[in-house]
Amino acid sequence: NAGVTQTPKFQVLKTGQSMTLQCAQDMNHNSMYWYRQDPGMGLRLIYYSASEGTTDKGEVPNGYNVSRLNKREFSLRLESAAPSQTSVYFCASSVSGANTGELFFGEGSRLTVL
């Protein structure tokens, strides 16, 4: 049971570099999300996709872009990484919405920007 798979698990970038975090789910869920987790800040929503073909900003979208490639895949792109984007990133999915049902999380991607 793969569930939600994120790649890579670890990444070190230099300021100004770009990268894409990949996420795939095999549960046929409609909604997918990207969160970041920082010490003492809890989980903050970056972007979400309520259904295939739609994306919306969350609480902290600046500096990020997303693509809902198909129903299974939702990627997060950092175009020009900054040290403030050093964080642990979690992808999640749900059947129809985090506000009404369970979120299933991946194991996280730890990103360090030097």
Add this chain to the structure above:
Amino acid sequence: GENVEQHPSTLSVQEGDSAVIKCTYSDSASNYFPWYKQELGKGPQLIIDIRSNVGEKKDQRIAVTLNKTAKHFSLHITETQPEDSAVYFCAASTGESGGGADGLTFGKGTHLIIQP
């Protein structure tokens, strides 16, 4: 928007004792309150949730209570065991139609430490 406060940030209890984590929320329209457990190096996992039409829900050693008048809800873990050591997050949602995660707000988390 919704604001969720969670206390304490760290809680240390002896194995076998009970642990209580409390959350308050600001939006009276919130009607869905999940709790997530995050073990070291893992993603959060839903352990229990409650909706506003009930005041309490139990699942073995875990229970959640909700007081809508006071706008607070709590997680209770009885007979704590070493495997309960983790970070716990509460969340609140208005359950707005149309789906999406913009209606779900997380607390900042509680690090629960079970002392042997």
